[in-house]
Amino acid sequence: MIKVENLSKAFGAKLAVDDVSFEVSKGEVVGFLGPNGAGKSTTMRMITGFIPPTCGKISVCGFNMLEDPIPGKRRIGYLPESAPSYQEMTVRSFLKFAAEIRGLRGEECRRAVQRAVETCFLESVYNQTIDTLSKGFRHRTCFAQAIIHDPEVLVMDEPTDGLDPNQKHEARTLIRRMGENKAIIFSTHILEEVEAVCTRAIIIDRGRIVANGTPQELKARSESGRLEDFFRAITLPDTAHAVKEAA
Amino acid sequence: MSASAVIRIIARRELAAYFESPVAYVFLVIFLLLAGFFTFTFGGFFERGEASLGAFFAWMPWLFLLLVPAVGMRLWSDERRLGTIELLLTLPVTTWQAILGKFLASWLFLVIALALTFPVVITVNVLGDPDNGVIACGYVGSVLLAGAYLALSCMTSALARSQVVSFIIAVMLCLILILVGFNPVTDLLARWASPSVVESVAGFSVLTHFDGLQNGVIDTRDVLYFLSVIAFALFTTDVIIRSHRAG
Ligand SMILES: Nc1ncnc2c1ncn2[C@@H]1O[C@H](COP(=O)(O)OP(=O)(O)O)[C@@H](O)[C@H]1O
Ligand SMILES: [Mg+2]
Numbered sequence: 001m002i003k004v005e006n007l008s009k010a011f012g013a014k015l016a017v018d019d020v021s022f023e024v025s026k027g028e029v030v031g032f033l034g035p036n037g038a039g040k041s042t043t044m045r046m047i048t049g050f051i052p053p054t055c056g057k058i059s060v061c062g063f064n065m066l067e068d069p070i071p072g073k074r075r076i077g078y079l080p081e082s083a084p085s086y087q088e089m090t091v092r093s094f095l096k097f098a099a100e101i102r103g104l105r106g107e108e109c110r111r112a113v114q115r116a117v118e119t120c121f122l123e124s125v126y127n128q129t130i131d132t133l134s135k136g137f138r139h140r141t142c143f144a145q146a147i148i149h150d151p152e153v154l155v156m157d158e159p160t161d162g163l164d165p166n167q168k169h170e171a172r173t174l175i176r177r178m179g180e181n182k183a184i185i186f187s188t189h190i191l192e193e194v195e196a197v198c199t200r201a202i203i204i205d206r207g208r209i210v211a212n213g214t215p216q217e218l219k220a221r222s223e224s225g226r227l228e229d230f231f232r233a234i235t236l237p238d239t240a241h242a243v244k245e246a247a
Numbered sequence: 248m249s250a251s252a253v254i255r256i257i258a259r260r261e262l263a264a265y266f267e268s269p270v271a272y273v274f275l276v277i278f279l280l281l282a283g284f285f286t287f288t289f290g291g292f293f294e295r296g297e298a299s300l301g302a303f304f305a306w307m308p309w310l311f312l313l314l315v316p317a318v319g320m321r322l323w324s325d326e327r328r329l330g331t332i333e334l335l336l337t338l339p340v341t342t343w344q345a346i347l348g349k350f351l352a353s354w355l356f357l358v359i360a361l362a363l364t365f366p367v368v369i370t371v372n373v374l375g376d377p378d379n380g381v382i383a384c385g386y387v388g389s390v391l392l393a394g395a396y397l398a399l400s401c402m403t404s405a406l407a408r409s410q411v412v413s414f415i416i417a418v419m420l421c422l423i424l425i426l427v428g429f430n431p432v433t434d435l436l437a438r439w440a441s442p443s444v445v446e447s448v449a450g451f452s453v454l455t456h457f458d459g460l461q462n463g464v465i466d467t468r469d470v471l472y473f474l475s476v477i478a479f480a481l482f483t484t485d486v487i488i489r490s491h492r493a494g
Contacts, residue, residue: 009494011494012494045333048337049336049337050333050336050337050492051492051493051494052492052493070339070340070341071339073337073338073339074339076337078334078337080330080333080334080337082330084329084330084331084333084334085331085334086260086264086329086331087329088264088267088268089260089263089264089267093260093263097256097260098338100256101253101256101257101338101339101340102338102339103248103339129267142334145334
């Protein structure tokens with residue numbers, strides 16, 4: 001459902017994403033891994049149509065995201081990295097806005113909001129303005145916005161970042177459950193999370209894909225059989241990167 | 248979903264955002280107080296001995312100079328600062344729809360502010376027998392004037408992440424558009440330049456084009472001038488937002 005071909009993004013002279021190609025099909029939950037600054041967020045921003053790529057092709061559910069992004073955007077739910085939302089709005093009005101802009105009306109809209117509120121456990125803060133919420137609730141509100149239209153494709157940038165262990169557990173359960181009939185890609189730094197919920201993992205380092213396989217396959221490629229060791233073996237820490245660049 | 252429906256939903260959210268913060272009410276009170284103060288005190292409303300809103304409208308270009316940028320400064324700078332721009336522009340909306348929706352909402356807010364000056368109209372009608380056609384025309388001119396200032400503020404708010412910077416640049420731009428047609432300035436200019444040069448420079452001024460409207464003459468060229476400023480500024484806003492996204 002997501003198809004990315006030879007995608008590159010240059011910021012000035014810096015190549016943030018370098019010739020990346022992959023696909024995510026329905027029923028897959030793909031973990032997008034990589035050190036900080038590897039290009040995960042940039043890739044996701046290109047898939048969701050926020051920033052234009054320097055070159056390459058992106059299609060979502062068969063729709064070209066570069067020539068005519070609107071049909072593709074309709075089918076994507078997106079949780080950006082910092083889980084932004086309109087601070088002065090209440091959870092209710094924010095979700096209503098998200099549903100309406102997705103074309104949901106009347107009873108359909110009301111049901112969509114209710115479903116998202118239940119899924120994300122937002123009942124207790126439903127009428128509160130977002131700037132009065134704790135970080136976990138704010139995060140969930142933005143997550144609720146991403147799933148409000150029951151999208152075929154879900155793109156999430158560090159969806160469990162900043163959540164407490166209980167919330168992390170809930171989020172993982174939710175992602176796994178939703179992955180059964182959606183195409184999901186999410187970035188994370190937590191490798192256990194990948195083993196727990198992902199059907200496949202893509203590891204990206206300095207803009208290039210360095211591994212793409214099931215967690216079992218990737219683990220098997222390390223002597224110790226641990227994902228973390230494999231990750232460390234094939235990606236450079238950013239300090240090493242800096243040393244290399246200076247040289 | 249039709250483009251106008253998308254624009255309406257974005258505009259509704261934006262307008263609600265104004266009224267959900269106390270700033271809107273503070274703005275309205277300040278605007279009404281200043282409008283009254285300028286009209287009845289500075290404007291010599293009572294000394295004029297005529298039933299008209301001449302003084303009221305004559306002050307508009309100056310009154311709006313500070314107040315309109317204050318309304319427009321948050322339009323895009325806040326979206327960028329809080330990261331909600333990433334949310335907004337990955338929804339199934341085009342950049343144009345977002346720009347128009349946000350612009351129209353704040354324009355409507357200013358129209359509401361102008362509409363709340365109705366007691367002034369009632370006052371002159373009680374005191375005398377004014378030409379209400381001229382007054383209506385003055386209001387049309389004020390709405391267009393507000394739109395032009397606002398579109399420029401919208402442009403500068405896309406330029407700067409900080410509201411304060413966006414406010415200052417907008418005030419300067421609007422001030423330039425006043426001064427090139429402000430009599431003391433044109434008189435000064437006339438010492439060095441030929442009258443035709445002075446006249447064409449003054450042709451860029453909001454004062455030149457507001458003058459007819461404020462005196463009850465609706466000239467298509469004046470209306471076109473204001474609409475062109477709005478179109479130009481919004482078009483530039485689009486270019487700026489695109490270039491930010493391209494990185
Ligand atoms: N708007 C931008 N302008 C310039 N450089 C950027 C921009 N966004 C990201 N980068 C750079 O691109 C690289 C990849 O960033 P990012 O995709 O955010 O990494 P990740 O999400 O994997 O941590 C980083 O080196 C970052 O500094
Ligand atoms: Mg990132």
